[in-house]
Amino acid sequence: SQQGEEDPQALSIQEGENATMNCSYKTSINNLQWYRQNSGRGLVHLILIRSNEREKHSGRLRVTLDTSKKSSSLLITASRAADTASYFCATDPHNSGGSNYKLTFGKGTLLTVNP
């Protein structure tokens, strides 16, 4: 069953604009991760945020986590055409011992950045 659900399913923006994607999940987690997938390719890990963290930055990426609302958001600032991809959140459930296995992936948000 799906643990994480991304919203929106698709997002189209202009280059230079910011893109925000949201993820909601159902059960307690040890950490939440965001991945990017270019069309038909393997997923690339972007960022991991632990359950005791509220915000994390990596370059143009900013991730927030609200465990009380069981939600996370991924913000990409100053987007570029090369950011066009699908973005997935993945949750590491609490009963896994926090060892980064049995990740449950959402269905993804398709981001299109128009030049």
Next chain:
Amino acid sequence: DADVTQTPRNRITKTGKRIMLECSQTKGHDRMYWYRQDPGLGLRLIYYSFDVKDINKGEISDGYSVSRQAQAKFSLSLESAIPNQTALYFCATSDFTLTSGTLEGQFFGPGTRLTVL
């Protein structure tokens, strides 16, 4: 060279055939995973392995089997392929560094596109 490789990259086969997908990694990770991805869906875990002697079923293991031949190699087999196993298959690896408190994400291979006619 890529850290996680998968062979073949594309495969078309017929219903009832036995198929093996192979995965090799040079990252030195103990943990390896097999996922499938269907259009419009996220990834679903098929099997995962913590080391050569430890293999576990994932969410959708029926119709699949795996073999962990070495730390670096993890194979997925479809004993008798059926059309609804047509999908994109990914192998992934991860490290377990509880003592250091460091967690990384999973590292994915490029995928194998399997079509069962």
